[in-house]
Each structure stands twice: as C-alpha cells, then as structure tokens.
Amino acid sequence: MKKFSLLLSILLVIFLVSCEPDKYYFKDNTRNDEVVSIELISYTANDIEIVDSIAEMLDFYTGNMTILETLSQSEVEDFMSEFSYIEFLQGYPHLSTPDGTGVKINYENGDFLIVTNNPDGKEPHGGEAILYNSDGQFMDYYGSISWMQNFIDLVNEYYQTQIE
Secondary structure (H helix, E strand, C coil), X not given: CHHHHHHHHHHHHHHHHHCCCEEEXXXXXXXXXXXXXXXXXXXCCCCCCEECCHHHCCCXXXXXXXXXXXXXXXXXXXXXXXXXXXXXXXXXXXXCCCCEEEEEEEECCCCEEEEEECCCCCCCCEEEEEEECCCCCEEEEXXXXXXXXXXXXXXXXXXXXXXX
C-alpha cells in the first residue's frame, strides 16, 4: 500500500509540474537597450475578444489610444529595470487586443510594446504584453502578467496618473 501511495504521489507531482505555463521576463529581451520613450496610455478596443491563439490577435489602431503622460527620459532606464522582472505567463487564453490603461514602450525603429490593465472585470483582466510594428501590425505576444498588482504598483510609482 505504501508503494502505491508513493507512486501516486510522484505521479501527482509530475502532473502538477508539467502543467505549469511557460514564463517570460523582459530582463532577457535584447531590445531593452533600444527603448526611446515610455508613455502612459488609455486604449479603448472596439472588437475585443478572448482568444487562445496568436493567429487571432488584432492590429493596434492609434485612433483608439490617448496618451496620458510621457515618462521623463531620465526615468526610462529605471522603469525598464523594474519592468524587466515582472513575470508574464504564456499559454493561457488572452485578450485579442489591448484594452484599458497601461504603458506603450517605444523602440528606436518605431516598433512598440503595449501592456494594459483592463479594469472592467472581464476575464482575463488584461496585462498582455503585445509587440506591434511602427504601422500597428501585430508582431508578437509575450504573455499575460502573472500578478497584475506588480504592474499597477510600477505604473503608479512612475506616473502621476494612477491606475487601479
């Protein structure tokens, strides 16, 4: 009986560990040195959906975005240093487009990364890190923030406009 319990315990541990999603941190992103500015934005999505695949991701429309504040150039490196340790989980259903208040991280070549907080109670709540090219076309999906409060605290530390 003890052997059976031990075998069952081992199988349970293997099953639980194997279901853990892939994690992504921007500390490993080679483009961190290419950041030229970071803006606090509000984005209102028209056709937001919860999707399982990056094939269903929508492009970014600048007409749906309002720039609320721009981070001072002297704080960009510090912000990116703290942002790079926020954990993003890949593989869960996610929003097809940003929605809510968040940051727009602009790169030298015109590409930009969007991470927003969707406070309206929709599941999932947002926090997706989505990369777009300079024309707003979807390029890559990095994942959803594992703990949204870390992102909210970071934004509220650097910007006068506070998010919930």
